[in-house]
Amino acid sequence: MSQPKEIFVKTDRCVGCLSCTIACAVEHSKSKSLFGAILETPVPKSRVYVEWVEPDGKVPLVCRHCEEAPCMYACISGAISRDEKGVVITDTDKCIGCWTCVMVCPYGVIGRHLEEHKAYRCDRCPDREIPACVSACPTGALVYDTVDSFSGKVRKHASRELLRAEGG
Amino acid sequence: MAYTEKILERSIDPSVHKMLERAEQLNLETVWDRYEAMLPECGFGELGVCCRNCNMGPCRISPFDDQGPKKGVCGATADIIVARNLIRMIAGGAAAHSDHGRDLAHTLLLTAEGKGGGYEIKDEEKLKALAGEYSIETQGRTKEQIALDLAKAVYGEFGKQEGFLQFTRRAPEKRVALWKSLGIDPRGIDREIVEIMHRTHIGVDNDPVSLILQGLKASIADGWGGSTIATDISDVLFGTPMPVRSQSNLGVLKKDHVNIIVHGHEPVLSEMIVAASNDPELVALAEKVGARGINVAGICCTGNEIIMRHGIPIVGNFLQQELAVITGAVEAMIVDVQCIMPSLGPLSECFHTKFISTSPKAKFPGATHMEFSEEKAFDIAKQIVQAAVENYSLRIQEKVFIPEDKTECMVGFSAEAIVKALGGTLDPLLDAIKSGDIKGIAGVVGCNNPKVKHDYGHVTLVRELIKNNVLVTTTGCNAIACAKLGLMLPEAAEQAGDGLKGVCQAMGVPPVLHMGSCVDISRILTVCAAVANALGVDISDIPVAGAAPEWMSEKAVSIGAYVVSSGIFTVLGTVPPVLGSKVVTEVLTSGANEVVGATFAVEPDPVKGAGLMIAHIENKRQALGI
Numbered sequence: 001m002s003q004p005k006e007i008f009v010k011t012d013r014c015v016g017c018l019s020c021t022i023a024c025a026v027e028h029s030k031s032k033s034l035f036g037a038i039l040e041t042p043v044p045k046s047r048v049y050v051e052w053v054e055p056d057g058k059v060p061l062v063c064r065h066c067e068e069a070p071c072m073y074a075c076i077s078g079a080i081s082r083d084e085k086g087v088v089i090t091d092t093d094k095c096i097g098c099w100t101c102v103m104v105c106p107y108g109v110i111g112r113h114l115e116e117h118k119a120y121r122c123d124r125c126p127d128r129e130i131p132a133c134v135s136a137c138p139t140g141a142l143v144y145d146t147v148d149s150f151s152g153k154v155r156k157h158a159s160r161e162l163l164r165a166e167g168g
Numbered sequence: 169m170a171y172t173e174k175i176l177e178r179s180i181d182p183s184v185h186k187m188l189e190r191a192e193q194l195n196l197e198t199v200w201d202r203y204e205a206m207l208p209e210c211g212f213g214e215l216g217v218c219c220r221n222c223n224m225g226p227c228r229i230s231p232f233d234d235q236g237p238k239k240g241v242c243g244a245t246a247d248i249i250v251a252r253n254l255i256r257m258i259a260g261g262a263a264a265h266s267d268h269g270r271d272l273a274h275t276l277l278l279t280a281e282g283k284g285g286g287y288e289i290k291d292e293e294k295l296k297a298l299a300g301e302y303s304i305e306t307q308g309r310t311k312e313q314i315a316l317d318l319a320k321a322v323y324g325e326f327g328k329q330e331g332f333l334q335f336t337r338r339a340p341e342k343r344v345a346l347w348k349s350l351g352i353d354p355r356g357i358d359r360e361i362v363e364i365m366h367r368t369h370i371g372v373d374n375d376p377v378s379l380i381l382q383g384l385k386a387s388i389a390d391g392w393g394g395s396t397i398a399t400d401i402s403d404v405l406f407g408t409p410m411p412v413r414s415q416s417n418l419g420v421l422k423k424d425h426v427n428i429i430v431h432g433h434e435p436v437l438s439e440m441i442v443a444a445s446n447d448p449e450l451v452a453l454a455e456k457v458g459a460r461g462i463n464v465a466g467i468c469c470t471g472n473e474i475i476m477r478h479g480i481p482i483v484g485n486f487l488q489q490e491l492a493v494i495t496g497a498v499e500a501m502i503v504d505v506q507c508i509m510p511s512l513g514p515l516s517e518c519f520h521t522k523f524i525s526t527s528p529k530a531k532f533p534g535a536t537h538m539e540f541s542e543e544k545a546f547d548i549a550k551q552i553v554q555a556a557v558e559n560y561s562l563r564i565q566e567k568v569f570i571p572e573d574k575t576e577c578m579v580g581f582s583a584e585a586i587v588k589a590l591g592g593t594l595d596p597l598l599d600a601i602k603s604g605d606i607k608g609i610a611g612v613v614g615c616n617n618p619k620v621k622h623d624y625g626h627v628t629l630v631r632e633l634i635k636n637n638v639l640v641t642t643t644g645c646n647a648i649a650c651a652k653l654g655l656m657l658p659e660a661a662e663q664a665g666d667g668l669k670g671v672c673q674a675m676g677v678p679p680v681l682h683m684g685s686c687v688d689i690s691r692i693l694t695v696c697a698a699v700a701n702a703l704g705v706d707i708s709d710i711p712v713a714g715a716a717p718e719w720m721s722e723k724a725v726s727i728g729a730y731v732v733s734s735g736i737f738t739v740l741g742t743v744p745p746v747l748g749s750k751v752v753t754e755v756l757t758s759g760a761n762e763v764v765g766a767t768f769a770v771e772p773d774p775v776k777g778a779g780l781m782i783a784h785i786e787n788k789r790q791a792l793g794i
Contacts, residue, residue, distance in 0.1 A: 015231060017210045017211050052208035
């Protein structure tokens, strides 16, 4: 079985341009275009968040689709499940809007859709090969990769740094 | 009273703490809330690497070396994009200052033609001095005849195609020769601004250094052109400021008076509002509606203009405009142009305050527009004041909350006033500089910016300078901050070093001299030029330095550019959007020294910023052998 891909965040790369949030909202719009999306009602929602941490930290946060997803275990209406690609999804028909998932999510990345009275979060862009936020990120702060491949690159980088340090 | 950490972090001014707590109680949003909601601000914008100059983009250059685009669609690098964006900011700032100057030239023209609705020529001596600079005949002519020629001459500077701007020739010969050799001696004010817009269009000037030089050229047209015209023609029409006592901060609003605030920049309207507020009919009307009188007060630079000419109190600087409305005691907030927050519209609707826009150039949502024209100036001003007076009865007493904070100040130090205080010659000042009693002169200017704790940058830097015997000249929002904190009183000499203290005490002046509004930085240039000429050197040789500790506007970018172009080292307290380009950053902070004899430095810590200025002043003293 091949490794599923995840959205990894390189916090040192984020410049806080919010391009990811625009792309996410556009992807979750009816028109799927920026100029169309800004005119829609309800306004399309972004599922990715960029937090500012003093003095200059800019941190993108998006649903981790945890293996032991606390939201999935906590959901009292059985609306949250994992699909065959490993993506944690909320069945909006079953969601009763109790916000238990919001309470247990350690990343705070579940939103409340005021018009639909439902919880919403990252769905990994089912219509796309690469999630919209990752495609939109101009600095490579968001990376769509498997754990194997991502950590392999981290190891490669660490190895180079180690050798450089040893070489003086 | 104990305020939350959040409130205390926003300002050093106790009146602001009180008003922010009041705003929280009333659930009203202010500029600080909007700033926090804006975070994180876009990194591309912060670095200056986004370009919207053509529709192949918008483009933005990734600041990380190994990822993302390194060139715009047209091929522009970060260096080109940053340089283009920077000089477009200069164009915006120079346009704003110069349009202000143009309005004054227009008012002088109408006045000379007898069409000014209430204006007169108040300073004939200055009129003749300016006429002399243009070689306009003054002998045996009426002031109106002279003014007509002068008005046409200064009006002509804006649309001039060739030649030079007359007031640039106040600069030392060496400086003018340098500008000529660099090709940055401006030809006409509008022309240099237009040329920036042309050069930064897709596919025109793509050399960062060439772009920056054009930026400097337009900025010189601002500082020594448009801004100088604004200052000097204002003096001719409204009188050259002389030292006067007044008061500052939100406590100048009066509980039992009709409070009228004039906010914005030009004195053309505010002068007439001041005159109309003394009209016996309107004063009687105010009493009829139950008020004890009409209290006019200023905010921002229009406030600086009227405080220094009439001693009209000043309510506060840029970041206090919303707080003034939140006092619930303002009958009318009358605005003209520049630095007026559009938030005042919806905010005024929470109170009885009438938000009145007056300039055909500046309209706002939620404002009542009462358009001003110079031909009918006094009549319109009376209508505006009447609207304010009639609004008094709608004031909601339970909503009134005026902090008691107010501070005495002595303001109005025009170049002429300084020379007069010195006994008619600059010599005593030069002697004090030579002896080291005064180490040098600093020009500390600029805006407020919620990125900096309100007034902290201004006041901390200024205190540090005077402690080290640097005489401070100031304009704009820095001047207002210093007034509020008591630095503009002769008694503030106690906070100065021994040398400066002695000079101030002997002359009875504060160690921090209020020289006016932001266009009045031209007064500081005039003083610097006079000092350099008296010493027979260039401005870049004399012990002076500039600072803008809390700057935010495009005007401030233009100011910084013309101050550095004039040879004055300048410290910025907030980071300009240029760090995305190594070339532009290097040119501004180091390379410029080889070209114009001065550089910028960026230092958010005001104590360290003052340190850089003092070190620079010491170096210049050493080089002069004093």
